[in-house]
Amino acid sequence: MQQPSFAELTRVRSFMHLWLARIFGTAGQQMLMVAIGWHMYDLTGSAWDLGLVGLYQFVPALALALWAGHVVDRHHRGRILAACLAVQGAVAAVLLFAQVGDFASRGLLLALSLALGGVRAFQMPAQQALVPLLVPPLMLPRAMAFSSAGTQGAVIGGPALGGLLFVAGASTVYGACLLLFALAAFVIVKVRYQQPQRQKEAVTLQTLLAGVTFIWQRKSVLGAISLDLFAVLLGGAVALLPIYAKDILHTGPWGLGLLRSAPAIGALAMSVVLTRRPPDRHVGRTLLVAIGVFGLCMIVFGLSRSFWLSLTVLAISGAADMVNVVIRQTLVQLETPDEMRGRVSSVNSIFIGASNQLGEFESGATAAWLGPVGSVVLGGVGTVLVALSWVWLFPTLARRDRLQADVGGSKA
Template sequence: MTQSVSGASEPATSSFAVLLQQRAFMRFWFTRLAATTGSQMLMVAVGWQMYDLTGSAWDLGLVGLYQFVPALLLTLVAGHVADRVHRARIVAGCVASQALVALILVLGTEGAWISRDWLLGLSVVLGAARAFQMPAQQALTPVLVPPALLPRAMAFASAGMQAAIIGGPALGGVIFVAGATAVYATCSVLFALGIGLILGVHYDHAPAPREPVSLGTLMAGVRFIWDRKVVLGAVSLDLFAVLLGGAVALLPIYAKDVLQVGPWGLGLLRAAPAAGALLMSVWLTRWPLERHVGRKLLGAVAVFGLATLVFGVSTSLWLSLAALAVSGAADMVSVVVRQTLVQLETPDAMRGRVSAVNSVFIGASNQLGEFESGATAALLGPVGSVVLGGVGTVLVAALWVKAFPSLAQRDHMQASAKAG
């Protein structure tokens, strides 16, 4: 079966049909759909509730920072665990932790005792859970599909995730009209569904050899990425691009003060990048990137920065939504290239540790990026913060052409692939 879908002459529709027949992968796909929808709804409600309680851009940034710090501290341990323990069980435990957070928020909001400190404390729990969930989740896909299907599986998985990111914020914004409690209760149900689905995912688990735990074994993923400059360039490019160009943390401010829309508008703004990303991921599922992947990656990051710049200066809701959608589409190119490169070049016994390091880059570009946006917004205002980030992202794309020439010149996803 693997050989039959790997040939270049095989129709794309046939390969996609085979992908849909991978039952364990599809069950995992629906798990991520439910859990990501719940997670996105949760973050919309937490962000709006925090800004409603404090009215502080700094506190919005702290929500991101408090999620990033535990993810950073636990990264090496989480990667080691993902190479030793059944990855589906790790994901189940992490989703269960998010369900517990949602239930606490239901009780706290209903009882009117939820506070800034509670929201920040629960953000730490979410960060710790995601520290273990992300490497296990990333390393799970390659063991559920044949290698020849991996690029399409990555794009299809991203399509499902982006669909959830679209539906989650939009649904969360609508439900928030009935109060934060209703949002948190819905999240609890979605997380419970995700737990039930992932517990049914089975694969031939072959844990890494039982070697003594040491700094060397924990750092193996760091060394692996450092020695492969193409992978290092791709993941670090994504880190700096989203770190500088991410405006997600400031969306509550834009919705309330700049564009003057309510929770429903915030939901649309949160969903817009995912809408563009969804369209791009569907395109990449049908027509995977095959040639000039390095140049396309760098060009996409530059487009991401320009779109962020347009969003920063916009005072029109529709122009803002369009700019965010373009930024999401460009970011999806980076996501698919980065994840495919990492997974194709990593042996399964090390995928947990390598994925853990990769998840730090992702976490830094999101949670730490939210803190950076909040901090600069406190100094320069929201518009100044976003404009500065957009310009910085374009400059990073230009610098990476010189800093990582092997990435800029990369033609195929797999270095061994031959043109034609």
Template structure:
């Protein structure tokens, strides 16, 4: 029976892929450490300066180097051992956490130090994100990749939920304890990924040129399925995100206060976690293109429901379902992009993808705030949800190759059969 018609290996087979499981555990530790570190730095900065502006600068100082270095980082990822790149990135983050621990103990912490280290974290993530994304397809057979992507997403969402919660509990013992825990998590993740062994053939040495730096952009532009999947996510997050407005909803519309804001912030992650677990057990095998578009449209509908809801329970459910729909989008999109991209290009394509993700998140928050200033929070969220649904419908026409995609591993199987 051809591989494309055979049943995908089960979850137990995936857990026996030791390099992948080591990478999964490393990513779990790294993500939890990152979430805890972000909570700690934000609290630390506000405790030092009491300035909301400085809190915004922390995010900006992390975003700018990631944006500026992304294309060069993709070039590096495609020319060096990806596991070692991730290990170095985790080691640098461990050094940042340890520096903050020592600085706090010696009372040398300052606004300038926190902003400077935020620049370092942003630069590190420019390399870490594409390296992690491009590494996963090297650790499992192509037919296992959809299940592996879903399982990776489940671990990431679990860490996103647990990291801030654990960090909050550790704050009781002092911020130094949080920085110490972050250091241990990053070191543990770095050790795991540094020990990875996989087939790696270094490409011939070549100078860094504009052509090599922009090769990922050119590749995405020429592959309409990849372009459609990435741009669909860009516009969905840009238009449909409502995270920046959640404090307004919690305080002025749903009248819940800080505890309600915490639940609203966590609801999408809970929905995403449950969906990723389901996709790990039962991956989507047919009609993946239309399923992707339907998931994005469902995300938009959830935002419309959330926007007009005045019930806290309905709002929580809408956000949870939106997180589940977004997870379907994430798993299908990331798997399609990785399978459509040859290995020698995965780093640069993943780097461009990370630019789209970062830009959509940052610009999406700005778009939400700007439209809320003009139309009010309800008008902003509802308009964004309607726009997301229209984008999903429009992509049916603009990217027919994406809409007609049936099997997620079709390209990989086809290329394999030609060898």
């Protein structure tokens, strides 16, 4: 049996370092979001303010996304990722000192949400574009599923641990977040890869919009990314979980942590399955069915008054969303040349940010109008309708058979 070369071993070690950094960083992010959400609702008791936390993260991410993608394509992606993690650690430190000094306020939480949004404009494309440099194309679907398994493990543990630590006070949660971000930044600097030689190109409107043009010309990619945008924008209920935990399901911070973790439990289970059996046939149809299941789960969750039923349907929604994540991310990375991955990933991050942070604002605003139950049920119905309409709007995506059918950038 041929022994792996030094370069191959280096790539494996670097991929595992990236995997560990994502676990630490994701756990810190999830704990921070639980703490900020509960902290904001505790200070103001307002669904509108919970929605504003999401909006304040989305706006800077949107404003900086195209420039961030250009930066990721021109500079060392590992160092960019390490800097992003360090800044998030600084945000956790500010919140820690604010809590200890008793000067935490609505304004401070919103201002730091702006900072988190700006950082993630760079973090998401750097993180996504780094994986293909460490993994051969044929192994990319399995690598995406394996990465997602670790990430979802952190998403499970982060909110649950954050909810438990919140019993000891917000300062305990913020201190734990600071430690996790410091560990993630330390690990990511150990990632080693050969930086591809690229021609230096001036920053112009054409280069900034290159990722948008690339995606627009590839309808399967556009359909997959926009499907996730509208499905999670309409069907997400994360911003309203503090209301459900406190006022509808009648649990405390521990219950909120479990509700936040439930989708990740389902996602983790599905990612383990996909690591062993990655999507191979009828991927377009599978993607649309997964989004439909996600929407149905949101309808049941919105109507549920049982804590355990709510946990169950949230877990199923997470499993369905994991199928969406693996198919979508693999499709994007396989069809994008390396010199474009930062800019394409930045556009992808706009869609993801819109579906998450803007979705949180939409949930909060709709809940202020229709109430939390009406908001979640209406969003679930909208998600199912989106999945059905995409069959007609993006027929090439619906008929897509294999992930690697269009390697090299087909415009189908």
